[in-house]
Amino acid sequence: MRILVVDDxxxxxxxxxxxxxxxxxxxxxxxxxxxVALQKMRSSNYNLVISDxxxxxxxGYELLKEVRADDKLKTTPFILVxxxxxxxxxxxxxxxxxxxxxxxxxxxxxxxxxxxxxxPGQA
Amino acid sequence: MTNAAxxxxxxxxxxxxxxxxxxxxxxxxxxxxxxxxxGADTDRVLKALHDLRHSVVSGTGMSHVExxxxxxQEMSHSIVQTRQEIAAIKPADHPGNSRIMVATEELDAIVxxxxxxxxxxxxxxxxxxxxxxxxxxxxxxxRLCDEVANLATHILMAxxxxxxxxxxTTKVVNVLRYLEQRVNAMIEIWGVEGVKQRxxxxxxxxxxAHLISGPPREGEGILQDDVDRLMxxxxxxxxxxxxxxxxxxxPEPEAAPVMETESxxxxxxxxxxxxxx
Numbered sequence: 001m002r003i004l005v006v007d008d009x010x011x012x013x014x015x016x017x018x019x020x021x022x023x024x025x026x027x028x029x030x031x032x033x034x035x036v037a038l039q040k041m042r043s044s045n046y047n048l049v050i051s052d053x054x055x056x057x058x059x060g061y062e063l064l065k066e067v068r069a070d071d072k073l074k075t076t077p078f079i080l081v082x083x084x085x086x087x088x089x090x091x092x093x094x095x096x097x098x099x100x101x102x103x104x105x106x107x108x109x110x111x112x113x114x115x116x117x118x119x120p121g122q123a
Numbered sequence: 124m125t126n127a128a129x130x131x132x133x134x135x136x137x138x139x140x141x142x143x144x145x146x147x148x149x150x151x152x153x154x155x156x157x158x159x160x161x162g163a164d165t166d167r168v169l170k171a172l173h174d175l176r177h178s179v180v181s182g183t184g185m186s187h188v189e190x191x192x193x194x195x196q197e198m199s200h201s202i203v204q205t206r207q208e209i210a211a212i213k214p215a216d217h218p219g220n221s222r223i224m225v226a227t228e229e230l231d232a233i234v235x236x237x238x239x240x241x242x243x244x245x246x247x248x249x250x251x252x253x254x255x256x257x258x259x260x261x262x263x264x265x266r267l268c269d270e271v272a273n274l275a276t277h278i279l280m281a282x283x284x285x286x287x288x289x290x291x292t293t294k295v296v297n298v299l300r301y302l303e304q305r306v307n308a309m310i311e312i313w314g315v316e317g318v319k320q321r322x323x324x325x326x327x328x329x330x331x332a333h334l335i336s337g338p339p340r341e342g343e344g345i346l347q348d349d350v351d352r353l354m355x356x357x358x359x360x361x362x363x364x365x366x367x368x369x370x371x372x373x374p375e376p377e378a379a380p381v382m383e384t385e386s387x388x389x390x391x392x393x394x395x396x397x398x399x400x
Contacts, residue, residue, distance in 0.1 A: 009286045011241050015279050018249065022276065054290065083287055085389040090398055100399055103392050105283045108276060110392065117399070 001119070002027045002044075006037040006051035006060060007081075012104075016050060016081070019108045023115070034058025038066055041073055048119060053082035053089070061096060068097040077118040081106065206313055209306065223303040230296050234289050241285040244278060251275035 003025055007013045013030045020028050031037035035058040051060035060080055067073045080093055081102040090101050100114040143149035255272040
């Protein structure tokens with residue numbers, strides 16, 4: 001299973017990659033914003049995207065909408081991991097087609113639980 | 124003809140005037156009468172003016188004039204004070220060292236420093252994880268190895284604070300940059316260049332306040348080796364560096380940027396889970 005972690009903070013990418021490795025997901029790639037992630041997704045296949053929201057120039061929310069509008073990518077499972085924890089954020093993300101939503105800070109158990117909910121039987 | 128029967132009219136007036144004007148004495152009487160009555164009117168006007176002047180001087184009456192004068196004085200004082208306040212925000216002698224700009228740079232430095240420290244902590248935690256794995260393979264107590272690995276994971280997760288605090292700090296930095304733009308606009312409008320700065324009573328009054336500026340920014344200050352050389356007398360005291368304006372990246376945050384923060388209206392993970400159930 002190949003996972004793309006998208007976050008503008010290298011620290012967070014490193015933490016999520018480490019957690020994923022501990023959870024048994026060894027094939028993890030990284031992107032520092034939505035536009036880089038979109039390029040990577042169009043040139044390579046990923047089974048799951050775990051993305052931050054607040055990034056520049058392209059946010060995770062914009063990435064999500066781009067992915068859902070792309071015929072080749074629209075079925076890719078997408079989890080937002082973000083400090084944006086207002087109701088309107090979650091509602092907007094759901095409408096845009098996010099599969100699950102994790103509020104920062106989070107722990108390994110929460111991450112595993114959300115991955116299982118999005119891709120049952122993995123890990 | 125009695126007073127009761129008399130009815131005044133213009134005809135009577137003309138008739139009497141004509142009768143008086145017929146003789147020199149009558150004409151003299153009319154001129155003198157007019158002169159004396161004119162003088163009486165002038166005296167009344169002068170007396171009224173005197174009363175008016177007296178009331179202004181004594182503070183009674185004419186309050187509108189006094190209020191207007193005081194308002195103008197207060198406005199003038201406020202304008203001077205505002206110019207001084209703005210000048211204090213952006214000192215004329217060190218244009219690159221405005222208080223807002225200094226605060227912004229300090230916050231940028233905090234973000235950089237915490238990012239570096241977090242990276243070091245992460246490296247140590249990852250090393251602990253590897254050591255726990257190595258110890259397991261060498262036959263060490265599995266329970267202890269697991270505990271070390273778990274604690275290393277806790278350390279990793281705790282490092283996510285850097286993401287949150289970094290975003291909060293970035294939000295403050297953007298607000299400061301926005302304020303700086305507005306202050307610069309005010310400076311242009313008010314033209315405070317050269318205005319004498321007001322002394323702030325809440326300023327640092329410690330005798331050595333001029334020596335205290337906190338940790339230096341990147342590229343400022345000296346290294347420990349330099350300190351050692353200075354302490355041992357192997358180096359001479361460096362000359363004071365010229366004031367240097369450090370250029371800042373200046374994004375144009377006209378509208379308040381959307382930031383990741385906790386605030387009223389936030390919901391927790393369990394509530395989000397119910398939305399996705």
